[in-house]
Amino acid sequence: MKVQAGLDTCEGYANCVMAAPDVFSIDDEGVVVVLDEQPAEEQRSTVEEAVRSCPVLALTIVEG
Amino acid sequence: MANEASRHVVIVGASLAGLRTAEELRAAGFEGAITLVGKETHLPYDRPPLSKQVLTGARSAADVTLRGQADLDQLDVQLLLGRTATSVDHECVVLDNVDAVPYSDLVVATGVAARGLANQPSSDNVHVLRTLDDSIRLRDHLSRAGSLLVVGAGFIGAEVAAVARQQGLDVTMVEALAAPFARALGTQVGARCRQLHEDHGVRIVTDARVSSFVSSASGATLRLADGTALEADCVLVGVGTTTNQHWLSGVGLAGGSGVPCDTTGRVEGHRNVFAVGDVASWQNKTFGSPHRVEHWTNAVEQAHVLAHNLLDAPPPRSNHEVPYFWSDQYRTKLQLVGRPDLADTADLVELPGRPGRLLGMYFRSSRLVAAVTFNAPAVLARLRPLVATMTNEEAARATAAELVGIAA
């Protein structure tokens, strides 16, 4: 699983950080930072929650 | 249960909870028919920006649409917009008192409506804020008003006050309780929120008893029981909500505050009726009593759980049992997890590093039931599992102390 974040789409809600703090962070400008671009399979449900909880749909999971 | 292809899921309420339920059903492989009914004529849109970016002009009405027409077409749902469910029985939902739509499964996603004050005048100068139309009207009015009066110190009032101050309006906030924001945040954290607004020049009047509320050509006047008269060009009433469930009397669900459900969204006593989002009161294993949550991610997570339940698939993992909410005021991002309303004690500390970073923890019988941060999402995220297990105070404080060094 690979995680992609649309930096132009991100509005800094930080809901992804709430769902998966080991995978996402927010920088001082309020833009998402992907801490772990290839999270382990055990992280799947939290990463999926992060994707769901982004109000502007800035996050995607790419399989493979 | 009828075989899947012959099922017809009718979802009433075409906003966040309704739309997400339709999407989750399709994502889970449901191939039967889905009808999504919504009273408003707009395509499903997002509400949090209505008290934030839409008012500042940073986002237009089109920018808050949740899904474009192409996405909705792809979802293969029959979308009936501008249609109101007026009644229901055990087989059909009736739209606009005339058209009966048969269902195999009914999903109630009708949300809540803004409550007004009993003596609130009907006037262009007096606003509530729940819909996109409300937000556009308020935005236009704020752009030409010199002063704003906010009645009710809750989140929506606080966010509108923040936008209005940033636009240079004189802002007064009136609250019936002794402590503003106390209903949502408790008195200690509420007091810090009050300070944030006072630092930005908002005048806050507490313990206010409204004795009269009248509008004029240029604004409105609120008189308080102690004789104070508060005048403003524009008034926003933000005193809470009422659930949109009156149409459910035919299935015995019109009464109370919220549609009572089990832990996965099935309505108590019904086999094929479900409820989701702001209108739904789900049983909660973590805190032990049914609870209705008017928060964005709650609707999203409940839709995820409910869709699996409706399809008799195993329930997925979800954090919905521990409510999560955010609010943006000035440059502060306030985030909250858990149930501050259950707490018997709470405290708030400044975090090191950048100024304006705070952590509050709420305890009930020395167990962590909620936590709030100002500008520190990573700290809050790591406390959430401790709220989910209602960790004891000593252990919670030890974890918090370790976390305090973490960059937000």
Ligand SMILES: Cc1cc2nc3c(=O)[nH]c(=O)nc-3n(C[C@H](O)[C@H](O)[C@H](O)COP(=O)(O)OP(=O)(O)OC[C@H]3O[C@@H](n4cnc5c(N)ncnc54)[C@H](O)[C@@H]3O)c2cc1C
């Ligand atoms: C101004 C504002 C700011 C907010 N900010 C935040 C925030 O910062 N963070 C956060 O976590 N949450 C926030 N929220 C809360 C969040 O938006 C709600 O939790 C979310 O919208 C709930 O979705 P829902 O679909 O359950 O209900 P709703 O969004 O209320 O949707 C219900 C829909 O059902 C329709 N409907 C009602 N009755 C009928 C009927 N009889 N027939 C057909 N249709 C009907 C309504 O018209 C409406 O479109 C905010 C809400 C508002 C209003």
